[in-house]
Amino acid sequence: MTAMTDDTTHAHAHAPLAHAAQPAAQAHGQQHPIKLYLLVWTLLFVLSACSYLVDYFDFHGLLRWTLIIVFMMLKAGLIVAVFMHMAWERLALVVAILTPPLAVLVLMAMMAWEGEYTNYLRVFFFGA
Amino acid sequence: MTAEHVTTEPAMSEETLRSRVLGVVADWSSDQRSFKSASWGKAMMWIFLVSDTFVFSCFLISYMTVRMSTTVEWPHPSEIFALDIGGKKIPLILIAIMTFDLITSSGTMAMAVNFAYARERKKAAILMLVTAFFGAAFVGMQAFEWTKLIHEGVRPWGNPFGAAQFGSSFFMITGFHGFHVSVGVLFLLIIARAVWRGDYDVGRPGFFTSRKGRYEIVEIMGLYWHFVDLVWVFIFAFFYLW
Numbered sequence: 001m002t003a004m005t006d007d008t009t010h011a012h013a014h015a016p017l018a019h020a021a022q023p024a025a026q027a028h029g030q031q032h033p034i035k036l037y038l039l040v041w042t043l044l045f046v047l048s049a050c051s052y053l054v055d056y057f058d059f060h061g062l063l064r065w066t067l068i069i070v071f072m073m074l075k076a077g078l079i080v081a082v083f084m085h086m087a088w089e090r091l092a093l094v095v096a097i098l099t100p101p102l103a104v105l106v107l108m109a110m111m112a113w114e115g116e117y118t119n120y121l122r123v124f125f126f127g128a
Numbered sequence: 129m130t131a132e133h134v135t136t137e138p139a140m141s142e143e144t145l146r147s148r149v150l151g152v153v154a155d156w157s158s159d160q161r162s163f164k165s166a167s168w169g170k171a172m173m174w175i176f177l178v179s180d181t182f183v184f185s186c187f188l189i190s191y192m193t194v195r196m197s198t199t200v201e202w203p204h205p206s207e208i209f210a211l212d213i214g215g216k217k218i219p220l221i222l223i224a225i226m227t228f229d230l231i232t233s234s235g236t237m238a239m240a241v242n243f244a245y246a247r248e249r250k251k252a253a254i255l256m257l258v259t260a261f262f263g264a265a266f267v268g269m270q271a272f273e274w275t276k277l278i279h280e281g282v283r284p285w286g287n288p289f290g291a292a293q294f295g296s297s298f299f300m301i302t303g304f305h306g307f308h309v310s311v312g313v314l315f316l317l318i319i320a321r322a323v324w325r326g327d328y329d330v331g332r333p334g335f336f337t338s339r340k341g342r343y344e345i346v347e348i349m350g351l352y353w354h355f356v357d358l359v360w361v362f363i364f365a366f367f368y369l370w
Contacts, residue, residue, distance in 0.1 A: 030241065031241075031246065037238045044234070048224070052220065052227070055206050058206075068365050076362070080358065083357075084355070084358075090165040093163045100178055104182065107185070108192065111190075112193075114197075115195075115196030116196055116197075118193075
């Protein structure tokens with residue numbers, strides 16, 4: 001009797017990790033309500049229309065760039081999270097897929113620096 | 129038992145962030161398989177998509193670099209991609225239509241995945257064919273756009289509107305994306321045929337691997353298709369709107 005109680009407590013102490021490790025050892029089929037897809041579809045339409053209007057109304061400068069980036073990120077987020085089912089995947093997969101592309105930001109920063117410098121040299125030496 | 133199992137839990141279940149983080153550690157140190165909620169097929173598609181992300185990122189970043197470094201004014205996409213409709217010049221309208229077209233195809237693809245898991249194979253196959261149709265329409269509009277620009281004198285090495293780098297960036301980026309859409313259409317047709325025939329119900333050997341397929345292939349195909357849509361979101365923002 002005592003041994004059994006001990007066993008249960010033991011199992012309990014490890015519960016969070018064990019539970020997280022083996023939620024469902026097998027692969028899931030992703031099936032979600034059609035309504036959710038229709039909602040996301042509508043949202044993507046609205047967001048695309050918004051980004052198109054940014055051009056149509058001819059916004060300029062910081063306002064234009066901010067709006068473009070915001071609508072872009074919202075659309076990308078909806079596609080990845082709902083259409084590609086990332087919201088329902090385990091964190092191990094989410095982390096493995098979404099963190100490596102962040103390295104792209106480093107390349108982007110480096111090339112922006114480089115591009116700016118090339119432009120400066122061209123203006124300086126060729127007076128364009 | 130495996131892929132047939134169905135989840136309808138909300139995005140964030142009762143699991144706390146802490147147990148989710150512990151889950152990452154446990155999954156990666158489990159010495160067996162790291163991706164417990166994804167089959168190998170799905171995981172491999174995701175990994176392929178990550179590598180493809182880098183390819184498209186390199187194109188977009190090189191476009192950024194040449195656009196920043198040129199001293200010649202960059203051509204205005206808003207005017208170049210305008211169309212005359214009823215005597216009125218509407219800016220960027222063709223690209224807007226292409227965007228809506230691709231989003232629509234993503235919507236039908238998501239529903240096809242649903243019906244495939246629900247074993248409603250005719251509905252799933254028809255939705256995949258609709259997806260393929262919108263994909264083909266997208267490629268058609270892109271061909272129209274290319275033809276128009278080539279007639280106007282846009283070349284990879286120069287164009288009449290401004291900076292010479294516009295042409296090479298345009299043809300490289302949209303060309304590579306269009307190629308992805310075309311390949312997607314092809315595979316959609318192949319898988320739609322298999323779903324329609326009920327290949328995954330009777331366990332008919334696949335044409336390439338000679339192994340039985342599962343309805344999960346529709347979801348994996350969907351991942352690729354949504355990724356193509358995702359890339360277009362970035363191209364639309366950076367190349368056409370910026």
